Amino acid sequence: xxxxxxxxxxxxxxxxxxxxxxxxxEQATGTMRDFADKAMGGARAGGRIAKLAMEVASEKESxxxxxxxxxxxxxxxxxxxxxxxxxxxxxxxxxxxQSIAEKEAELNELKSSFQKPFGVDVEFEFVVGQxxxxxxxxPEQPTEEPKAEEPAEAPAEEPKEx
Numbered sequence: 001x002x003x004x005x006x007x008x009x010x011x012x013x014x015x016x017x018x019x020x021x022x023x024x025x026e027q028a029t030g031t032m033r034d035f036a037d038k039a040m041g042g043a044r045a046g047g048r049i050a051k052l053a054m055e056v057a058s059e060k061e062s063x064x065x066x067x068x069x070x071x072x073x074x075x076x077x078x079x080x081x082x083x084x085x086x087x088x089x090x091x092x093x094x095x096x097x098q099s100i101a102e103k104e105a106e107l108n109e110l111k112s113s114f115q116k117p118f119g120v121d122v123e124f125e126f127v128v129g130q131x132x133x134x135x136x137x138x139p140e141q142p143t144e145e146p147k148a149e150e151p152a153e154a155p156a157e158e159p160k161e162x
Contacts, residue, residue: 075093082090 075090078086079090079093
């Protein structure tokens, strides 16, 4: 084999390797493009799913409010003479309202008696806030403004040595 034949064989092998590398690069590019297209489609679908889910939740909330309003209006119009299975439900509502009224009355009574438990004005909300803070382990808030510290006296000058 002479040097020209060897050179042509090497060039042929290099050309074939170059062609193989180009084919692989084209395949990889095509695969990546397909992957990117699928990812974009998935992202669009995911965004649409989230949007639709939010719209469905919003519609359900709107329906819930409408149902509640229908129920409230029906209760107000029929509470004096309920019929059928509404009798038990109306009784539960009446008992719930009665319980709320009793608790609110007790709460108001406690608040008013708390205003001057020891002859001192006390704000109910302040005391509740302090109690909650202590229960949560937060540092106590000062009950009054801190007093301004008096300025410290300047240290006496020491005699100078000469």
